[in-house]
Amino acid sequence: MSVLIILIVVSVLVAGTFLYLFVLSVKKGQYDDDYTPSVRMLFDDTPTKP
Numbered sequence: 001m002s003v004l005i006i007l008i009v010v011s012v013l014v015a016g017t018f019l020y021l022f023v024l025s026v027k028k029g030q031y032d033d034d035y036t037p038s039v040r041m042l043f044d045d046t047p048t049k050p
Helices: 002-027 038-044
Strands: none
Touching: none
């Protein structure tokens, strides 16, 4: 039974760490680029010469 409590505590700590890192990356502006992904398929690629 004690192993179950240890696993729950460890999983909550890991989930909290990932949540903290996600919030930190959102605050730093990593997900702010909304324009480029929607129009990237419309950009013409320049052909390369073989």
